[in-house]
Amino acid sequence: MDSKWYFCNELSTMELKKIIEEKSQESWEIYLPSISIDCVVFGFHDATLKVLVLKMKDKNLWGLPGGYVNKLENLSEAASRILKKRTGAENIYLNQFRAFGDLDRSEGFFEEYADTVWNKQRFVSIGFYALVDYSKVNLIIDNFSDACEWKSIEELPEFMMDHQTIFNTALITLRKQLNDKPIGYNLLPEKFTMPELQKLYEIILGKKLNRGNFYRKMLRYDILFKLDESRKGGAHKAPDLYQFDLEKYEVALKEGLNNGW
Amino acid sequence: MDSKWYFCNELSTMELKKIIEEKSQESWEIYLPSISIDCVVFGFHDATLKVLVLKMKDKNLWGLPGGYVNKLENLSEAASRILKKRTGAENIYLNQFRAFGDLDRSEGFFEEYADTVWNKQRFVSIGFYALVDYSKVNLIIDNFSDACEWKSIEELPEFMMDHQTIFNTALITLRKQLNDKPIGYNLLPEKFTMPELQKLYEIILGKKLNRGNFYRKMLRYDILFKLDESRKGGAHKAPDLYQFDLEKYEVALKEGLNNGW
Numbered sequence: 001m002d003s004k005w006y007f008c009n010e011l012s013t014m015e016l017k018k019i020i021e022e023k024s025q026e027s028w029e030i031y032l033p034s035i036s037i038d039c040v041v042f043g044f045h046d047a048t049l050k051v052l053v054l055k056m057k058d059k060n061l062w063g064l065p066g067g068y069v070n071k072l073e074n075l076s077e078a079a080s081r082i083l084k085k086r087t088g089a090e091n092i093y094l095n096q097f098r099a100f101g102d103l104d105r106s107e108g109f110f111e112e113y114a115d116t117v118w119n120k121q122r123f124v125s126i127g128f129y130a131l132v133d134y135s136k137v138n139l140i141i142d143n144f145s146d147a148c149e150w151k152s153i154e155e156l157p158e159f160m161m162d163h164q165t166i167f168n169t170a171l172i173t174l175r176k177q178l179n180d181k182p183i184g185y186n187l188l189p190e191k192f193t194m195p196e197l198q199k200l201y202e203i204i205l206g207k208k209l210n211r212g213n214f215y216r217k218m219l220r221y222d223i224l225f226k227l228d229e230s231r232k233g234g235a236h237k238a239p240d241l242y243q244f245d246l247e248k249y250e251v252a253l254k255e256g257l258n259n260g261w
Numbered sequence: 262m263d264s265k266w267y268f269c270n271e272l273s274t275m276e277l278k279k280i281i282e283e284k285s286q287e288s289w290e291i292y293l294p295s296i297s298i299d300c301v302v303f304g305f306h307d308a309t310l311k312v313l314v315l316k317m318k319d320k321n322l323w324g325l326p327g328g329y330v331n332k333l334e335n336l337s338e339a340a341s342r343i344l345k346k347r348t349g350a351e352n353i354y355l356n357q358f359r360a361f362g363d364l365d366r367s368e369g370f371f372e373e374y375a376d377t378v379w380n381k382q383r384f385v386s387i388g389f390y391a392l393v394d395y396s397k398v399n400l401i402i403d404n405f406s407d408a409c410e411w412k413s414i415e416e417l418p419e420f421m422m423d424h425q426t427i428f429n430t431a432l433i434t435l436r437k438q439l440n441d442k443p444i445g446y447n448l449l450p451e452k453f454t455m456p457e458l459q460k461l462y463e464i465i466l467g468k469k470l471n472r473g474n475f476y477r478k479m480l481r482y483d484i485l486f487k488l489d490e491s492r493k494g495g496a497h498k499a500p501d502l503y504q505f506d507l508e509k510y511e512v513a514l515k516e517g518l519n520n521g522w
Contacts, residue, residue, distance in 0.1 A: 033294040035362075035385055075362030075385065099360045099387045101296075101336030124296055124336065126360045126385070179521040180437060205522055217522075260440040261466055261478075 017112070020119060027118035031068040036123040037075070038066040038163065039083050039094060040170035042204075043134025043150050044187045049203050050134055050150035051167065052087060053157065062157040064166060065148070066125065079128040087148050088140030094128035097173045098166075101125075105162040129170040131204075133187050175205055179259055182223050182252045185244050191227060193239040194218070221257050223248045278373070281380060288379035292329035297384040298336070299327040299424065300344050300355060301431035303465075304395025304411050305448045310464050311395055311411035312428065313348060314418065323418040325427060326409070327386065340389040348409050349401030355389035358434045359427075362386075366423040386423075390431040392465075394448050436466055440520055443484050443513045446505050452488060454500040455479070482518050484509045 041052040053062050067082035069075060079094045101124035110120040134150050151157065159167065177183070184192075184200055198214045218224065225245050230238035252258075302313040314323050328343035330336060340355045362385035371381040395411050412418065420428065438444070444465075445458055459475045479485065486506050491499035513519075 032383060032385070035295050069362070069385075071383065072364060074364055075360060096359060098357060099336060101330070101387070103333060103335055122293060122332065124293070124330075124387070126362070176441060176517070176521070179440060201522060209522060214522075256437070260437070261462060261470060261475075 020110075020113065021117060024116070024118040027068065030070055031118070032071050034122060034124055035069050036066055036125040037069060037079050037082055038064045038100070038125045038127050038166050039079060040064055040127065040129040040167055041083065041087075041089065041092060041094075041137075042129065042131045042153075042170075042174060043137065044131060044200065044203070045133055045135045047199055047203060049153050051153055051156070052089070052134075052139075053149065053151050053159075054086065055147045055149075056160065059160075061160040063160045063163050068123075075126055076128075079126075087137075089132075089137045092130045092132055092137070094130045095173075095177075096126060096128050098127045098169050099124055100127060100162055100166055102162065109161065125166070127166050127170060129174060131174060131183065131187070136186075178204060180256050182221065182244070182249050182257060185246070185249060191229075191241045191243055193231060193241060195239065197242070221252065221259065223252050223257075281371075281374065282378060285377070285379040288329065291331055292379070293332050295383060295385055296330050297327055297386040298330060298340050298343055299325045299361070299386045299388050299427050300340060301325055301388065301390040301428055302344065302348075302350065302353060302355075302398075303390065303392045303414075303431075303435060304398065305392060305461065305464070306394055306396045308460055308464060310414050312414055312417070313350070313395075313398075313400075314410065314412050314420075315347065316408045316410075317421065320421075322421040324421045324424045329384075336387060337389075340387075348398075350393075350398045353391045353393055353398070355391045356434075356438075357387060357389050359388045359430050360385055361388060361423055361427055361430075363423065370422065386427070388427050388431060390435060392435060392444065392448070397447075439465060441517050443482065443505070443510050443518060446507070446510060452490075452502045452504055454492060454502060456500065458503070482513065482520065484513050484518075 039052075043050040043052060052065060054065050055062055065083055065086040067078070067086065069078040070081075073081070075096065076094065079096075080092070083092060083094065084090050103122070105125070106123065110117060113120050139148055153171070156164075156167070158164075178201060183204075184197055187200060188196060194215055195211075197218065198209055198211065201214065202209055223245055224242045227241040227243055230240055232238060300313075304311045304313060313326060315326050316323055326344055326347040328339070328347065330339040331342075334342070336357065337355065340357075341353070344350050344353060344355065364383070366386070367384065371378060374381050400409055414432070417425075417428070419425075439462060445453075445461055448461060449457060455476055456472075458479065459470060459472065462475065463470055484506055485503045488502040488504055491501055493499060
């Protein structure tokens with residue numbers, strides 16, 4: 001499934017240009033000028049971390065799912081709508097993390113269009129990110145010009161515009177979030193072992209962690225409880241099973257982990 | 262000095278309205294639509310934490326220093342220019358922390374103006390914050406409609422629009438930054454005692470810290486060196502003096518403190 005392509009329609013370059021020019025006037029009417037949104041959706045499943053990317057039709061260019069903000073819409077509503085419309089992904093909680101507003105961020109794009117075309121304007125893009133179990137996300141492309149897939153963060157295609165910077169900043173933010181907020185719920189099975197939880201952290205951080213330190217630090221966060229059961233099967237000593245204490249997990253999500261000053 | 266008022270000009274409500282309407286057309290020409298900037302400048306000095314606030318003329322309304330982005334200017338350049346123009350404060354390094362884009366964030370403002378007036382448009386505001394030694398900032402108000410001063414964060418006036426939310430988010434971000442980046446350089450004397458450094462952290466965090474834990478954690482960060490001298494004078498045992506190891510301090514600023522996973 002992962003590398004499957006979804007094309008809803010095949011358009012020539014000429015046809016695409018005509019559509020963009022026609023849609024331009026509508027865009028000026030319904031969207032807030034100068035502001036766009038880009039979403040970095042990290043997907044974890046089965047010990048791999050991926051990111052949701054789109055391919056721009058006709059250009060062999062890859063980018064993050066993005067779009068514009070309706071004049072009568074909050075930023076976060078716009079981010080959810082865009083992600084749903086561009087990928088079919090629903091109910092993903094997105095965190096805003098940074099605005100990208102360099103003058104030259106879209107240099108060279110839409111050069112062949114008139115200066116008044118909506119897409120050719122300068123946009124400050126508000127970045128949102130999320131971490132989801134990608135096996136639970138149902139991608140349905142309903143946009144005519146894109147294809148969409150999960151790509152491993154180690155094998156990313158070359159991104160258009162400043163999307164590599166947006167991705168990098170999102171990854172740094174996600175990694176920092178591990179020091180401040182719990183993760184794992186909805187990404188791991190309901191009951192999991194400490195090595196499984198450690199593996200999740202290692203994959204996001206992109207580095208090995210010391211087992212003893214991980215164990216101590218995680219218990220100090222006080223968001224887990226140990227179950228009276230252990231995992232059956234296998235030749236080794238059955239590992240202890242843990243579960244998130246959802247009440248404490250929620251508090252830690254709101255107030256931060258017991259980790260800082 | 263702290264509570265001194267700076268008025269450059271006295272204008273009637275009618276005169277102010279006329280100026281805003283006249284400036285509106287110029288604003289449409291030079292600024293990027295829909296985007297504004299707000300700056301939260303925290304000032305520390307002599308064991309107190311303050312924030313830079315402006316008073317809107319004629320309205321007895323308080324707000325954060327803010328403004329708009331020129332069409333040919335990066336976001337961070339705009340933030341520095343705005344802060345300098347509105348407060349006289351120069352060379353302050355501002356960190357972008359969040360965009361504020363709720364639909365109703367400026368509800369009721371500029372109601373008496375025509376819908377086409379620049380200031381009445383919907384703006385998504387990009388928040389920037391900084392922490393400086395306020396005794397080193399030279400406030401010179403060159404804007405006709407504001408007054409500007411440092412206010413203690415415990416005795417803030419009622420803010421207009423969503424500026425209380427912007428301030429709160431900046432304070433939370435600054436507090437989190439203490440877990441990730443070093444602070445103190447340029448805020449403390451070159452040579453300082455551990456209790457002085459602890460006091461700085463306590464004032465920013467708004468809570469007392471355990472002395473032993475603070476000491477251990479700070480040494481683990483490995484950004485200080487202990488001097489061979491101690492502070493003279495006083496009846497008690499002379500406290501040890503420390504200095505930041507600026508090379509390590511710079512690395513920690515870039516790469517984060519030795520604190521996370």
